[in-house]
Amino acid sequence: MELKEQIQPHAVLIPVPFQGHINPFTHLAMKLASRGFTITFVNTESTHERIAKAHSHKDDDNPFSHAEESGLDIRYARISDGFPLSFDRRANASQFMIGLTHVFQAHVDDFIENLVLSKPNPPVSCIIADSFHVWGSMIAKKYNLINVSFWTEPATALTVFYNADLLKRNGHFGRHDKYDDTISYIPGIQAIKPEDLPSYCQDADPNDIKYVFKCIEDAQKADIVIGNTVQELESSTISALQEQQPFYAIGPLCPTNFTKKTISTNLLPTTDYTNWLNNRQDGTVLYISFGSLVNLSKQDILEIAQGILISKVSFIWVLRHNILVSGERNILPLGFEEETADRGLVVPWCSQLAVLSHPAVGGFLTHCGWNSILESILCKVPMVCFPVIGDQLTNRKLVVDDWRIGVNLCTRGLIRREVVAENIGKIMNRSDESRKNIDKTKMLLQNALSDEGSSDKNLNQFIQDMKNKIL
Ligand code: UDX
Numbered sequence: 051m052e053l054k055e056q057i058q059p060h061a062v063l064i065p066v067p068f069q070g071h072i073n074p075f076t077h078l079a080m081k082l083a084s085r086g087f088t089i090t091f092v093n094t095e096s097t098h099e100r101i102a103k104a105h106s107h108k109d110d111d112n113p114f115s116h117a118e119e120s121g122l123d124i125r126y127a128r129i130s131d132g133f134p135l136s137f138d139r140r141a142n143a144s145q146f147m148i149g150l151t152h153v154f155q156a157h158v159d160d161f162i163e164n165l166v167l168s169k170p171n172p173p174v175s176c177i178i179a180d181s182f183h184v185w186g187s188m189i190a191k192k193y194n195l196i197n198v199s200f201w202t203e204p205a206t207a208l209t210v211f212y213n214a215d216l217l218k219r220n221g222h223f224g225r226h227d228k229y230d231d232t233i234s235y236i237p238g239i240q241a242i243k244p245e246d247l248p249s250y251c252q253d254a255d256p257n258d259i260k261y262v263f264k265c266i267e268d269a270q271k272a273d274i275v276i277g278n279t280v281q282e283l284e285s286s287t288i289s290a291l292q293e294q295q296p297f298y299a300i301g302p303l304c305p306t307n308f309t310k311k312t313i314s315t316n317l318l319p320t321t322d323y324t325n326w327l328n329n330r331q332d333g334t335v336l337y338i339s340f341g342s343l344v345n346l347s348k349q350d351i352l353e354i355a356q357g358i359l360i361s362k363v364s365f366i367w368v369l370r371h372n373i374l375v376s377g378e379r380n381i382l383p384l385g386f387e388e389e390t391a392d393r394g395l396v397v398p399w400c401s402q403l404a405v406l407s408h409p410a411v412g413g414f415l416t417h418c419g420w421n422s423i424l425e426s427i428l429c430k431v432p433m434v435c436f437p438v439i440g441d442q443l444t445n446r447k448l449v450v451d452d453w454r455i456g457v458n459l460c461t462r463g464l465i466r467r468e469v470v471a472e473n474i475g476k477i478m479n480r481s482d483e484s485r486k487n488i489d490k491t492k493m494l495l496q497n498a499l500s501d502e503g504s505s506d507k508n509l510n511q512f513i514q515d516m517k518n519k520i521l
Pocket of ligand 1: 068069070071073202203316339340341342343344368398399400401402403418419420421422423425440441442
């Protein structure tokens with residue numbers, strides 16, 4: 051056997067401790083482990099506790115026991131992020147991000163040093179850090195490891211960030227008065243409106259902008275970037291990125307076989323809503339969720355609720371207890387839940403894939419988180435888009451303007467109940483164009499994952515590249 055074939059790479063995977071990052075990282079770990087990698091998967095103590103607690107009543111889909119049972123060499127480790135377990139990381143997001151930059155970095159550094167010194171079998175060969183960590187290159191260099199950056203968002207968002215200087219030179223970065231322009235000078239992006247750039251290129255909090263661009267600077271130093279996207283979805287953008295840096299599109303990194311029990315990395319406990327969904331006709335239920343992080347205003351939630359009342363649609367609405375910055379709990383209009391009791395459910399969290407893949411679900415009102423979009427495509431559910439922050443603004447453009455698999459919930463910044471009802475009606479209409487387009491888009495994702503499909507080939511090529519670098 052060739053020496054190269056005998057190499058068993060050992061990768062240390064370190065996601066940012068948020069749901070939308072832990073999920074794709076978990077599937078990356080399983081994919082690599084099933085192709086012969088040894089994985090050390092590093093969670094923060096707080097994340098580990100939350101996953102363990104969320105699965106304490108049903109252990110069958112617990113990622114920690116799954117790795118052992120399936121024989122995959124995934125070794126879970128946990129390190130402190132520097133805050134006590136009781137610290138509310140969401141309510142104190144800025145403080146938490148500073149901690150992640152400094153204290154967590156120091157803990158990762160110690161952890162890797164000890165791991166390397168312990169001479170594990172096989173030896174550690176690379177670090178795959180979330181591109182939203184600022185220190186991946188520093189740690190990789192210090193311990194002589196291959197530096198892989200994992201970009202969990204679409205390639206379009208990364209390309210925009212990589213070309214921030216161009217935006218600045220043309221007066222399209224930060225606050226400006228050129229919102230009617232069309233930007234057509236970013237390599238690989240044919241045309242984008244300033245309002246569709248990630249919010250960190252627009253009018254975001256200066257500290258957040260500083261943090262994000264530190265991450266981007268670090269990602270640019272990586273030996274290889276892997277992306278949770280698909281070559282055919284963003285082909286010209288990915289080609290342009292590849293001229294700058296080795297970039298492999300290996301997505302979608304989420305479960306794809308919905309008939310099989312999949313493992314879950316939910317940070318919150320879930321309830322099974324299958325029985326409720328079984329009693330609905332196919333394609334009649336709107337699933338509503340704004341992901342794990344964003345805050346909405348009370349006014350927006352009220353208008354959405356009123357729009358749902360007008361539309362008379364059946365729905366499952368995930369309304370996280372911390373959706374409002376204030377943490378206020380009684381958000382819905384008085385009598386809303388009673389009035390919709392025969393056709394709606396308001397829940398704190400759910401297993402999104404279980405809901406989306408149920409035949410009763412016919413539309414998804416989403417904040418356009420990238421994982422939600424990929425999952426919705428895989429389940430052939432067209433979307434009503436209500437982006438809030440970050441890449442979600444760019445993701446909306448891809449879904450509505452480019453791929454035509456969704457509609458806007460409202461004109462940007464102006465949410466009115468009548469318009470909400472009208473757009474929900476559009477997406478739930480079986481003859482809507484987006485419903486036809488999403489079948490094709492799903493095929494594209496499925497083909498990419500199949501043997502010799504683009505994501506499958508890219509993953510193999512990535513693994514070969516890694517082995518070449520180890521030799
Ligand atoms: C954030 C960003 O918004 C997203 O664009 C970025 O790519 C990752 O970080 P988040 O806002 O949480 O993530 O949204 P999303 O990317 O959609 O990820 C949420 C994940 O939580 C999805 O995998 C979804 O399946 C899961 N989820 C959400 C549940 O399992 N249950 C729920 O009730 C809601």
